[in-house]
Amino acid sequence: MSTEQTVILDSAGVKRALTRIAHEILERNKGVSGVVLIGIRSGGVFLADGIAQQIGIIEGDAVPVGSVDITLYRDDISGQLPHQPVGKTDIPFSLEGKKVVLVDDVLFTGRTIRAAMDALMDYGRPRCIQLAVLIDRGHRELPIRADYVGRNVPTSLKENVRVTFDSNNQPIEVVLEK
């Protein structure tokens, strides 16, 4: 059975979305002071790098970027499926008092974000946590909302949204699969 694929965003579209998110982050936080980006493994990490790059271009100032692997914080771990490999969490700076922007590729049920926030709390007490996502496809199961959204895409539960990256971790496109 072949799946039907529709391109929602091409690479230029992704880049424009990231640029806009970078502007919004700067506007809302009045600059980069105290702002850190944390990407959720693995797609969110590449996007966080992209946003940080744009911020650097706009502001001429670097923003620290870290990554978080949420495997150990999942709430579906007791299932009988084999456990996924555990990726590395890499946050080489303190989160204490920081304005953390959590970055993920697709916002769906909200469970990943819940796990990521729990993980971040174990690293310290940020001043606030904001959420940036490239795609919001709806169907939330938890009271979670994104502060920065690249594109809202209404989907059905049978569909799947996938962000693809090239070998240099640069986004290629976002596809909707049915």
Added chain:
Amino acid sequence: MAEFKHKHIIALRDLSKEDIELLISTAESMREVNSRDIKKVPTLRGKTIINLFYESSTRTRTSFEIAGKRLSADTVNIAPSNSSATKGETLSDTALNLLAMKPDIIVMRHAVSGSHYFLAEKVNCSIINAGDGAHEHPSQGLLDMLTMKDRFGRLDGLKVAIVGDITHSRVARSDIQGLTKMGSSIYLAGPPTMMPPGVERLGNVTVCSNMKEAIQDADVVMMLRIQQERQGKTLMPNTREYSRYFGLNPENIKLAKPNAMVMHPGPINRGVEMSSHVVDGDQSWILKQVENGVAVRMSMLYHVCGGELE
């Protein structure tokens, strides 16, 4: 990366290269948890782990206990005294009693080789071997490999010398099984009285006629514990003479590669299998082994809890 499909971890002989790579890579991620201020993740919240130690072992038991607690599991330690185990309740009955408490994992150390396979047939929870007789000690084998990988970035092509009582060593067997799968070469040395028959067929193993041959150009020199009480009266004259021929000292360590690492599964008998200079020297990675022990055991607990794929 591959998924882990085993319900139990009883012997590295039963695991594939991919399984071992996965366990080591997860352990590397677990190390990050151990470096935080809050050294705890909620992963195994609500899981019950029983540490059933028929032989006393403070360090392995503590390491498993900390590993379980850092994953938020509830860990319980049970140490049936040797006398009650031999005279009273059988392992089978003990297992059934423990099962009534609905554990998710039993971590067991037992003096009889193969007991874990027996236990696995009796219970429906996961079994992790924390050492069985002279058979295997998989968590030690894995932490040894993680530590070697820390030092060299790889295991493939390493020359690993293991010196001591191979016959009675479950550590040596797990190291041989694991390292062979990962592409290392193992060179064994010890008095012939402590070299079990056919050991060269266990893996990529060369049995050396003396210690110098084994440690010559080695990347890793692994020394095993020697005890007068354990090795008995018939395997060697005494620890003094043993140390002369099979002890690691600042002189013979020079035969190994200049950047070689020295390891020991502990506890160490200073001045017997290793001189204090070497134990505390620059090339010693012994404390790193202990540190890696917790991460490796977290990785094992995490993966067996993932259940078995049909």
Added chain:
Amino acid sequence: MSLLIKGGRVIDPSQNLDDALDVLVENGVVIEIGKSLAASSEAKIIDASGKYVVPGLIDMHVHLRDPGLEYKEDIVSGTRAAVSGGFTSVCCMPNTKPTIDNKAVASYIINKAKTEGSCNVFPVGSITYGLNGDRMAEMGELKESGCVAVSDDGKPVTNSELMRRSLQYAAGIGIMVISHAEELELVGEGVMNEGFTSTELGLKGIPAVAEDIATSRDIMLAEYNGNPIHIAHVSTKGSVRIIREAKARGVRVTCETAPHYFTLTDDAVRGYNTNAKMNPPLRGSDDVSAIKEGLRDGTIDCIATDHAPHHIDEKDVEFNVAMNGIIGLETSLPLSLKLVEDGILTLNQMVEKMSCKPSEILALNRGTLKAGAAADITVIDPSLEWIVEADKLASKSKNSPWLGQKMKGAAVATIVAGNLKFVR
């Protein structure tokens, strides 16, 4: 009471017979063997066409566990297992509770076997009181009470002086000494054969030389004294060589091996299989080859099972804790027939080793179908295929390494003193 076994292939090495013949039995003895025999109208007829008809099989080494250990086996269940396996006589070892070291115990066994058993039971008395290796049992009284040999089977007589004197004393009485050849210091805490498998499984090994040394000592003592000796359960290449050389020198040594020693290697222990744990332990493939060669060239005189029943609670435990031994009465015949099929033994040799020789060594006055002999007869279907299933075994214990496996060949009629005790 008469019985006519018609049309079978009668193999009787005691009279060099191997032909399609009838066997006529009356009042518990063989009357005649010949072509187309006629029987009285009330005689029971057994059609044995396509079957082998042989002198009743004799297992000179079994443990019936009675008296004292009846939870493992007793004389009733043990002799039923014997006739199911084609055996008309068994010799039971003295490690019962109490030990067969006095007339009372020996008589109890003989009487119970006569009244409640299915086959002939010949007790083997102990060499030393209580098997304690300390002083000789009253071998004279044991012989008078019906014991056919003495042995401390299960353990060796470690004191060489005591063993030497026991051999001399037994020879004076005219009773055979069966040696359990094991050098305990070398065995130590070993639980399986020493070799690659023990290394891989991390189990303490028992070196083959532990048996070789003891075999050697006992043969040297017998040779020095000029006494006969029988070596039980030979399992090593070394022991076969030592016995072969001793026989060539004219030493009066005989020996037996068991089906597991020519069928299985220590590989069977893999998986920590306690039904592959026995003493002596299963050995390496070199040893198995040597045992087969010893059987072929006559160095090994007999096949005996060392039938050693143990309760499930004694086997379903960690490997080191499990008791030694397996049951063997019901699987010995097909495993021995396999040697014939593989061309290692002739059928004639197999019958010799499972009937004539044991009778001769222990002077049982059986192992023959000559006219006038006790009518102990086994009818064998060599091509019958069956599966070893725990609930179908007659033995009380089920500790067999062959459970679930296919066997070829079985006893289809077992006749003890003219009475049909088992039919399949």
